[in-house]
Amino acid sequence: MKYLTEFRNGEIARRMAREIHAVATRPWKIMEVCGGQTHSIIKNGIDQMLPAGIEMIHGPGCPVCVTPLELIDKALAIAGQPGVIFCSFGDMLRVPGTEGDLFQVKGAGGDVRVVYSPLDAVELAEKNPEKQVVFFGVGFETTAPANAMSVHLAKRRGLKNFSLLVSHVLVPPAIEAIMGSPGNHVQGFLLAGHVCSVMGYWEYPPLAEKHKVPLVVTGFEPLDLLDGIRRAVIQLEAGRHEVENAYERIVNREGNRAAQKLLSEVFEVTDRAWRGIGVIPKSGWKLSAEYRAFDAEERFQIAGIHTQESALCRAGDVLRGAIKPAECAAFGKECTPRHPLGATMVSSEGACAAYYNYGRFISAEELAKTVVSCQ
């Protein structure tokens, strides 16, 4: 972890910000795709360092946020069944379904467990042959290889009691949808660095060409983000629209071929509903025919779910980049991390939670008055 401090050097960051100020002659709207990037931008105040005209639009890349409410409701229904061990990453537990969340299912006696890898869930299935173990496999291309590996192993080991409740989503179709939407005002993208570590960036040149939009593969540390923004602004100012890699220490063009091979074997492309956005064609993965037997939706046949979104929540507009979190009337009032109306307020990577947690409900002027000086 020698990268822990080097890429957070305040002095270099300020120098990079000055470079951006020097090259930017016009306003530009740049979307960071990934929720992890949104989190880092807000936490480190990267947006405050940019020229006034450079606006960061927060993208739909938070897996927790875009998972459809209906699937959350299905998760709650499955997790509440006797004989089921329901495994999930931690931040899915507080995502509100139509009625309650996984924490409440756990409190009511459901066996809900936080795991750090889907492979832990496979192990649980082996150790508990009398139970049905379900893993909640959500996320972008980043989490997909481990999820694919879990069903691959389960199949190889002949496990009949492991299944995946899967809702994988893909970045390129989301960019396509954003660029194709009539009200779009995004002019450049910071591509999600960790998605590209798996997938490479060979998929993106046609997108850049078609929409005349610069796409910069970008990391998550302050200096990574500033470098990504700098490169995007330079391209925009020069009228270029190329795919550029600002995260070379992690990402290459090819990506992880072994992972890609496994993904193509375990998953197949499908239309996916994105929470708050709607169905985007060919924007996700489901289990392929060969692995369909491990699909929790097939195994549990949940029926009679009445899914209802909050009428106040504008998470969809936030995820599309149409509004900033604080522009939603419910933000910080009816909707807080304690009582989230939508997933963007729940996940640590959700844009609404990032704004709330880092005090963006206070006016920028008020915050700017606070100066820390300790000798």
Place this chain on the structure above:
Amino acid sequence: MGESLGSSDTKTSETTPDFSNWSCPLPLVGYPTIVMGHGGGGKLGNELVEHLFLPAFRNPALENLGDAAVLDLPAGKLAMSTDSFVVQPLFFPGGSIGELAVNGTVNDLAVSGAEPKYLSASFILEEGFPLAQLAAIVEAMAKAAATAGVQIVTGDTKVVERGHGDGCYINTAGIGTLRAGITVGPHRAEAGDAILVSGTIGDHGMAIMSVREGLEFESQIRSDCAALNGLIADVLAAAGGAVHAMRDPTRGGLASTLNEIALASGVGIEIDEPRLPVRTEVQSACELLGLDPVYVANEGKVVFFVAPEMAEAVLAVLTAHPLGRDAARIGQVTAQHPRMLVARTAMGSNRVIPIQIGEQLPRIC
């Protein structure tokens, strides 16, 4: 004070076991694990008292085995505190529930400006709990009490049926004598106060999490569990009335403690994020899990709010103490943005650090 460790008519055995060479003698009566009878006040309960608790905690007040401990205390104000300990796992790198149970109450008294003197210890044990583990916990408590200079003078044991507990729960309560002329309190922080923390943050929480979740990192993270009364005594001896507030940032971490004091005193707090002492391995583990060390629990750290002119003197006292080697001055109290904690980031930008809602949740990717 409720029942004593066993029943009041229990007498110590004629031959006093030597704790230094002690190994758990209880299997002699045929039970390697806790059974319901150990909480019943009969022979089995007495065995626990005579062979385990008494030899480990031995002191005059306890040896009377009365219904209540009778204590000698000087005239003046007393401080009293209680805490229950339900940590899992019971044993972790750097300590166990035993050290936590003693140090937790000792620290609560110490940060109130008191000198901790006496503790009670109550055990709620689950049927089937291995006696060897109980013995290890009791031994840890005895050592922690000796290190902190306190005596465990009364206690109680109850046993619950299997499945109704989590092995071992411990409650401790403690009393201490308040120092004359020291009036610290969370409501006494003033604009201008310097804020110091006695060492690295997040060690305990990440030690527990790495064991609980089976996470393996390159180097093992150890809990910082320690009694802080000695360190605090040194600071108070040097700075006395210049110390306005102290608190040990346990659950909810440094962020919660600073927010609590900002609220109680009606002041704003500014911290300089790059100055927060965080071990590299703790920072790495936090990054991996998507956690922020400012919210992670500590069990051997204390935050001081000190009049600015005494800040450097207090820092010198802290860094001279073995428990304060990594102490740092991290920020100050301001009259601006009352009741709000604001951090200056390494980038030079400011962000609010709010009170955490519930537990931090490890993120997906």
